[in-house]
Amino acid sequence: MSTSVRALPAWADVALIPLLNVAAAFFISGLVVLAIGENPLEAVQILIAGAVGDLEGLGFTLYYATSFIFTGLAVAICFHAGLFNIGVEGQAYVAGLGAALASLYLGFLPGYSLVIVAIAAAALFGAAFAAIPGYLQAKRDSHIVITTIMFNYIASALMGYLLVDVLRTPGQMNAETRQFPPGGIVPQFHEVLKPLGIVWPVTPFNLSFLLALAAALGVWALIWRTRLGYEIRTVGVNATAAVYGGISPARITVITTLLSGALAGGLAVNVILGEEHRLILEYTAGFGFVGIAVALMGRAHPVGIILAAILFGVLYQGGAELAFDKPKISRDMIIVIQGLVVLFAGALEHMFRRPVAVLLARRTTQPPI
Amino acid sequence: MEMFDTFIQIFGSGIRLGVPLILACLAGLWSERSGVVDIGLEGKMLSGAFAGAAFALFTGSAWLGLLGGVAVTVVVSLVHGYASIDQRANQIVSGTAINMVADGLTALIGNAIWSQGGRTPEVPETALFNAIELPFVDDLEGVPILGSIYRHLISGHDILTYVAFAMAPITYWALYSTRFGLRLRAVGENPAAVDTAGISVRGLRYSAVIICGVLVGLSGVYLSLAQAAYFQPHMSAGKGFIALAALVFAKWRPWPALATCLLFGFLDALATRLQGVELPLIGAVPVQAIQALPYILTVVLLAGFIGKAIPPKASGVPYVKER
Numbered sequence: 001m002s003t004s005v006r007a008l009p010a011w012a013d014v015a016l017i018p019l020l021n022v023a024a025a026f027f028i029s030g031l032v033v034l035a036i037g038e039n040p041l042e043a044v045q046i047l048i049a050g051a052v053g054d055l056e057g058l059g060f061t062l063y064y065a066t067s068f069i070f071t072g073l074a075v076a077i078c079f080h081a082g083l084f085n086i087g088v089e090g091q092a093y094v095a096g097l098g099a100a101l102a103s104l105y106l107g108f109l110p111g112y113s114l115v116i117v118a119i120a121a122a123a124l125f126g127a128a129f130a131a132i133p134g135y136l137q138a139k140r141d142s143h144i145v146i147t148t149i150m151f152n153y154i155a156s157a158l159m160g161y162l163l164v165d166v167l168r169t170p171g172q173m174n175a176e177t178r179q180f181p182p183g184g185i186v187p188q189f190h191e192v193l194k195p196l197g198i199v200w201p202v203t204p205f206n207l208s209f210l211l212a213l214a215a216a217l218g219v220w221a222l223i224w225r226t227r228l229g230y231e232i233r234t235v236g237v238n239a240t241a242a243v244y245g246g247i248s249p250a251r252i253t254v255i256t257t258l259l260s261g262a263l264a265g266g267l268a269v270n271v272i273l274g275e276e277h278r279l280i281l282e283y284t285a286g287f288g289f290v291g292i293a294v295a296l297m298g299r300a301h302p303v304g305i306i307l308a309a310i311l312f313g314v315l316y317q318g319g320a321e322l323a324f325d326k327p328k329i330s331r332d333m334i335i336v337i338q339g340l341v342v343l344f345a346g347a348l349e350h351m352f353r354r355p356v357a358v359l360l361a362r363r364t365t366q367p368p369i
Numbered sequence: 370m371e372m373f374d375t376f377i378q379i380f381g382s383g384i385r386l387g388v389p390l391i392l393a394c395l396a397g398l399w400s401e402r403s404g405v406v407d408i409g410l411e412g413k414m415l416s417g418a419f420a421g422a423a424f425a426l427f428t429g430s431a432w433l434g435l436l437g438g439v440a441v442t443v444v445v446s447l448v449h450g451y452a453s454i455d456q457r458a459n460q461i462v463s464g465t466a467i468n469m470v471a472d473g474l475t476a477l478i479g480n481a482i483w484s485q486g487g488r489t490p491e492v493p494e495t496a497l498f499n500a501i502e503l504p505f506v507d508d509l510e511g512v513p514i515l516g517s518i519y520r521h522l523i524s525g526h527d528i529l530t531y532v533a534f535a536m537a538p539i540t541y542w543a544l545y546s547t548r549f550g551l552r553l554r555a556v557g558e559n560p561a562a563v564d565t566a567g568i569s570v571r572g573l574r575y576s577a578v579i580i581c582g583v584l585v586g587l588s589g590v591y592l593s594l595a596q597a598a599y600f601q602p603h604m605s606a607g608k609g610f611i612a613l614a615a616l617v618f619a620k621w622r623p624w625p626a627l628a629t630c631l632l633f634g635f636l637d638a639l640a641t642r643l644q645g646v647e648l649p650l651i652g653a654v655p656v657q658a659i660q661a662l663p664y665i666l667t668v669v670l671l672a673g674f675i676g677k678a679i680p681p682k683a684s685g686v687p688y689v690k691e692r
Contacts, residue, residue, distance in 0.1 A: 032474070032477070036477065036478065036481035037481065084459075084461050084462075086408075086461070086465070132668075136668070136671065136672050140671075140672045140673050141673075142668070142671035142672050142673070143671070143680070145408065145461050146613070146614075146617055146667070146671060147668055147671055149408065149610055149613070149614075150610075150614060150664040150665075150667055150668050150671075151664075151668070153607060153610065153661065153664045154661050154664050154665060154668075157657035157658070157660050157661035157664075158657065158661070160657050161655045161657040161658070165655060289465070289469065292462075292465055293469075296462065327480075327484070328480070328481045328484075329477075330476065330477055330480045330486075330487070332472075332473040332474070332476035332477040332480065332487065332602070333473065333477055334473070335469055335470075335472055335473030335476075336469075336470055336473035336474050336477060337473075338469050338473070339466050339467075339468070339469025339470030339471075339472070339473060339474075340466070340470060342462060342465055342466035342469060343448075343452070343463070343466035343467075343470065346458070346459065346462035346463070346465075346466060347452040347456065347458035347459065347462045347463035347466050348452055348456050348458060349458070350456060350457070350458075351456055
């Protein structure tokens with residue numbers, strides 16, 4: 001990649017190019033809004049007002065952001081090992097099963113120890129479902145992209161069967177489990193803050209947000225401050241060289257996919273344990289795929305991922321308000337923006353490098369090399 | 370005899386469900402054989418279905434609908450081509466982007482034009498691809514078994530179905546018996562060698578990407594103008610990914626691709642048929658188990674337990690000319 005691309009100063013690499021890429025995605029999005037006959041600037045205004053204009057909007061925004069931090073981290077940790085996990089959606093779906101089973105059937109556990117077990121169960125189920133593609137990639141050389149795509153559909157079929165035929169409360173029309181007991185849920189902020197005298201409007205924003213921040217910190221420490229993280233990055237950059245360094249790429253592949261699946265379980269913690277308090281059909285709603293956009297936009301760095309997740313939280317919450325005000329700009333617009341971010345920040349990430357390099361070289365007195 | 374009629378019915382709907390898979394799978398075959406991995410088949414199929422329905426509604430002609438659907442899909446395909454070939458992008462990322470943009474944009478535009486939540490109005494009968502009755506159907510009526518097979522399985526499909534079935538041998542011939550096909554396969558295995566021979570790697574890969582766009586565009590048009598008479602958001606419902614699974618299952622070869630897509634179409638028809646039916650000995654089979662079967666089979670194959678699926682060697686690898 002770097003052979004044909006001129007070296008850029010660090011600030012351009014870290015800030016300018018990613019900003020240009022994202023700006024291009026939003027510029028095209030603006031053109032799309034214009035094309036369907038609406039004013040993009042007005043749309044942005046409504047979107048931002050809806051997302052961060054009041055505490056209620058902010059609560060929803062941060063609730064969505066929590067989901068995206070988890071799925072973004074899940075995708076990103078695999079990026080570091082040179083793996084592309086498209087299966088976060090399915091892993092999170094199955095993780096929901098773990099959370100629900102623990103919360104529903106381990107009710108004898110005292111107090112909030114139940115929810116801690118339920119969170120662990122979500123992580124465990126997510127990891128277990130990611131383990132199979134991870135193992136197949138490591139030991140049998142089956143491409144993880146294809147297997148994780150297949151596993152998304154297998155998850156969908158499996159969970160559909162379990163929810164419709166096994167877990168559904170008898171006599172209930174909807175394919176969902178019964179409500180979790182009070183000890184088996186993650187408390188929401190408006191409840192937590194009430195005893196402290198702080199009034200926060202009723203929103204799904206819950207303590208999972210803190211868990212997400214902790215996970216981001218944990219991923220950062222793991223990737224850049226531990227031996228395992230070094231091994232993951234080495235395998236990601238050059239698996240062959242890693243072997244000469246005494247690292248087993250197969251082992252790293254399995255460990256990384258396990259961690260990724262566990263992080264995907266965070267989506268279940270936020271949505272199932274934190275908001276729905278019951279397992280529902282297709283609860284993941286494509287949020288696993290948002291993680292791909294978030295990871296690419298955040299350049300697989302936890303800080304970038306948190307920022308990108310908040311941006312997507314703004315888009316999802318503000319987009320809902322926008323669709324209400326301007327029916328022409330339906331929520332599908334958010335999927336378009338998401339796709340364009342993946343296109344420009346991911347697939348076409350080097351498109352602006354050459355022009356920027358030429359421009360910067362012309363401005364400095366240094367002769368171009 | 371009733372048993373026989375049931376079989377004919379299931380096979381008939383299996384063929385109809387298999388057609389979009391065949392076209393999309395062969396589309397993926399062309400692209401991946403040239404070294405461009407395509408997980409964006411799903412999004413391209415949606416684009417073709419939407420544009421096909423829109424053009425057919427505006428012009429009142431199925432053929433202009435087809436032309437529009439295919440043209441739009443080729444443009445979408447070229448975006449993936451530009452990213453993969455010229456920008457040397459990660460082709461998985463590019464395909465994911467195509468899927469997302471197509472999924473959102475078709476629903477968004479459909480909703481903006483017709484205000485029905487993204488669904489288009491019903492396409493009139495005259496702007497659809499309707500069933501064609503082949504000659505001698507009535508003459509063969511009296512022949513036992515064969516007459517019925519001829520009437521219900523061979524005759525009575527629309528033109529796109531016959532095109533889909535013809536595409537397998539055409540693809541086989543083009544890939545294995547023409548100079549272009551040989552070069553195209555070579556560029557998917559060893560682009561450097563092709564380059565050394567003075568043939569343009571870029572040109573070959575772009576041709577493959579365009580052929581891919583045409584074929585998957587046809588599969589989209591089939592969805593909205595033959596199988597249904599409208600476009601509706603997310604109507605491809607994972608068929609692009611099943612086609613991808615079929616491509617892996619068929620080990621990137623045209624004839625097995627045809628057979629696999631028919632098998633997967635048949636499984637789909639069977640799943641619908643067996644809904645809530647108690648089978649002797651087995652009992653009720655969960656529909657989801659049959660629906661998941663194509664994916665499970667593909668994973669088992671990929672795991673190397675039944676044969677080994679080895680993709681074209683250079684697929685997914687951008688070609689960098691040596692300097």
